[in-house]
Amino acid sequence: MENSTYQCCFCDKKIQSDVTGLVVVTNWEKDKNSQQEQQLFCHMKCLKNAVSDKFPLYIADLIE
Numbered sequence: 001m002e003n004s005t006y007q008c009c010f011c012d013k014k015i016q017s018d019v020t021g022l023v024v025v026t027n028w029e030k031d032k033n034s035q036q037e038q039q040l041f042c043h044m045k046c047l048k049n050a051v052s053d054k055f056p057l058y059i060a061d062l063i064e
């Protein structure tokens with residue numbers, strides 16, 4: 001883990017610490033055979049800025 005570098009999927013900058021991972025799943029409502037997963041990394045700050053103000057991003061509150 002220490003040698004890994006992470007690129008923020010929102011601002012394209014390198015993430016220095018407190019890496020946030022997102023797992024995107026396609027076809028969520030369908031069966032597993034038609035789903036695909038991708039893991040993305042970001043700054044929590046960038047994730048907060050990207051989601052709607054009305055969206056409850058509870059996880060951001062938990063780490064502060």
Ligand SMILES: [Zn+2]
Nearest residue numbers: 008011043046
């Ligand atoms: Zn970022």
